[in-house]
C-alpha cells in the first residue's frame with residue numbers, strides 16, 4: 001500500500017498531456033507483457049493518454065491509446081485503447097510490489113513508483129465503494145440497479161486466471177469485470193445480460209452496477225454482477241470428465257438447452273433479421289476476408305486456404321439462411337459456469353478482436369453453436385491420447401439439447417455448421433498464435449480436418 005501519495009490532479013491541474021512523460025517509458029515496457037494487450041509481437045510506437053481521471057488521491061484512472069507497427073491479424077488499424085488504474089507512491093508494501101511498473105523519471109510523477117492499482121486491495125475496495133454510491137469522478141460515471149443494495153466491507157481479490165480483461169471478486173458475493181480494451185459505445189457484456197434478465201432468462205447473472213466514461217467518447221468500462229459461488233466452468237468440468245474417463249453427454253445436452261434458451265431470449269429482446277446475416281447467402285465475403293487476413297499473420301494456414309475457402313463458397317449457394325439475431329459471439333466451454341446443477345452463460349463481449357459495431361450486429365445463432373462444438377474438440381485435444389469420439393458424442397448431445405429447446409436442430413444445417421466451425425477455427429488459430437503459441441496445434445488439427453471435402457473428412461490427431 002502506498003505510504004506517500006502523489007499530489008491530486010485537481011490541486012495541481014495535471015492533465016493527460018503533462019502526465020505522458022511520466023508514464024510513457026513505463027507503459028511501453030509494461031503493456032506488451034499483459035495477456036490482454038492486443039498488439040502482441042508488434043512494438044508500441046506511440047502512446048497517447050486519451051483521458052485521466054482521479055479515482056481517489058494517488059489512484060489515476062487512465063485511458064491510453066497504444067499504436068503498434070503494422071496491421072493487426074484481423075486487419076484493423078494498429079492501435080487500441082486500454083483502461084488502466086494506476087497507483088502512485090514513494091514506498092510500497094511488499095504486497096503491491098509484483099504490480100509495480102517502475103519509478104517515473106520525468107514529469108509530475110517523477111520519483112514516484114507507479115503500480116497496477118487493480119492489484120492493490122485498497123484501490124479495489126475504493127472502486128467498489130464508488131459503485132455502491134452512484135456518482136462521478138472526472139469523466140467517470142458510476143451507476144447501479146437501484147433495486148439492489150451492495151453491502152460494504154466486501155474483501156476484494158483479483159482473479160489470477162489468464163483473461164482478456166481483469167476481474168475482481170468481492171467477498172465471494174460479486175465479481176467486477178474491468179474491461180481492458182475499451183471501444184466507443186455500450187459494451188455488449190452490459191447491454192446483453194441486462195436485456196436478457198429483463199426477458200426472464202435465468203441462466204445469465206444480472207448486472208447490478210457498472211461504470212462508464214464520457215471522455216474521449218462514451219464507453220462502458222466495467223460491470224459488477226453476482227458471483228456464482230462454488231461454480232465450475234465448463235472447460236474445467238470437461239477436462240475432469242476426460243481425466244476420469246467419463247462421458248460429458250448429459251452436461252452437453254443441458255448446455256445445448258441453455259444455449260437455446262439464451263438464443264430465444266435474445267431473439268425476443270433485440271431485432272431479428274429474417275434475411276440472415278450478411279455472411280451467409282450471396283455474401284460470404286466477411287469469412288473469406290478473415291481467412292485471407294489470418295493467412296497473412298499465420299502462414300501455417302496457407303496450405304489449407306483453398307480447402308477452407310470451399311466451406312464458405314458452399315455457404316454462398318444457400319438460398320435459405322437462418323434468421324440473424326443477437327448472439328453470444330464467443331461461446332466456448334470457458335464461458336459457461338455450472339452452479340446448483342444449472343448452466344449459466346457469461347461474458348457476452350463477443351470476440352474481443354472484432355470491432356464493437358460488428359459484434360453488436362445480428363448474426364447467425366449457428367456461430368455460437370459452432371463455437372461450443374469447437375470447444376468440445378479443444379477439450380478432447382487437451383489430453384493424450386486424443387479422444388475424438390468423446391468430442392463427437394458431446395457434439396451430438398449438445399445439438400440434441402439445443403433442438404429440444406429451440407425447435408430446430410443445428411445438425412440439419414451441415415453447410416452452415418461447416419462454414420461457422422471453419423470461421424471459428426481460423427479465429428482460434430490467430431488467437432493462439434498471438435496469445436498462446438503452444439496451443440496452436442489444437443485449432444490447426446481442426447483446420448486440417450475442415451479443409452478436406454466433407455466426404456473425405458475423418459477425425460485425425
Ligand SMILES: Nc1ncnc2c1ncn2[C@@H]1O[C@H](COP(=O)(O)OP(=O)(O)O)[C@@H](O)[C@H]1O
Nearest residue numbers: 163164165166167175205226227228334346347
Ligand atoms: N458471475 C460469475 N460468477 C463466478 N465466476 C465468474 C462469474 N463471471 C466470471 N467468472 C469467472 O471469471 C472468469 C473470467 O470471466 P470472463 O467474463 O470470461 O472474463 P474475460 O472476458 O476476461 O475472459 C470466468 O472464467 C469465471 O471463472
Ligand SMILES: O=P(O)(O)O[C@H]1O[C@H](CO)[C@@H](O[C@H]2O[C@H](CO)[C@@H](O)[C@H](O)[C@H]2O)[C@H](O)[C@H]1O
Nearest residue numbers: 163164235330332333334351374375378428431
Ligand atoms: O478470454 P475469452 O474467454 O474472452 O476468450 C478468448 O480466450 C479463450 C482461451 O482462454 C479462447 O478459447 C479457446 O480456448 C479454450 C480453452 O482454453 C476453448 O474452450 C475454446 O473453445 C477456444 O476457442 C477464445 O477463443 C478467446 O476468444
